[in-house]
Amino acid sequence: MVPLIVAVDQAPVALPGKTRTETGLLRCFEQFPGAIFVIGNAPTALLALCEQLPHSQVKPALVIGATVGFVSVLESKAALAKISIPQIRVEGAKGGSPVAAAILNGLMVLAWDSE
Numbered sequence: 001m002v003p004l005i006v007a008v009d010q011a012p013v014a015l016p017g018k019t020r021t022e023t024g025l026l027r028c029f030e031q032f033p034g035a036i037f038v039i040g041n042a043p044t045a046l047l048a049l050c051e052q053l054p055h056s057q058v059k060p061a062l063v064i065g066a067t068v069g070f071v072s073v074l075e076s077k078a079a080l081a082k083i084s085i086p087q088i089r090v091e092g093a094k095g096g097s098p099v100a101a102a103i104l105n106g107l108m109v110l111a112w113d114s115e
Helices: 020-031 043-055 073-081 097-113
Strands: 036-039 062-065 087-089
Touching (some): 020 043, 036 043, 036 097, 043 062, 062 073, 062 097
Parallel strands (some): 036 062
16 A cells, blocks of 8 residues: 655644645655655645755655646746656646646556556
């Protein structure tokens, strides 16, 4: 069984100047740097992850960047594009949690079918 960890659940209180999701994602990255990170709603969380990656010896197995909204969406996806790690990005301002979940679900179906 593979655990599914929700970043916002890891941060009952946000660090100063950060969102709860950003804070939780940073905690997840500290504990599981080689995990698959799926970000569909929180551009600040994707930016925080991208800021940590150059300083980490362990890289995520995959980052799915499908952030949506009006603040830092394009910047978060551009930051991910500059990092050499396995990634799936939804370009432009579109995306969201349903899109990110659909991408992950599609990958799981492909993996299951290849066995």
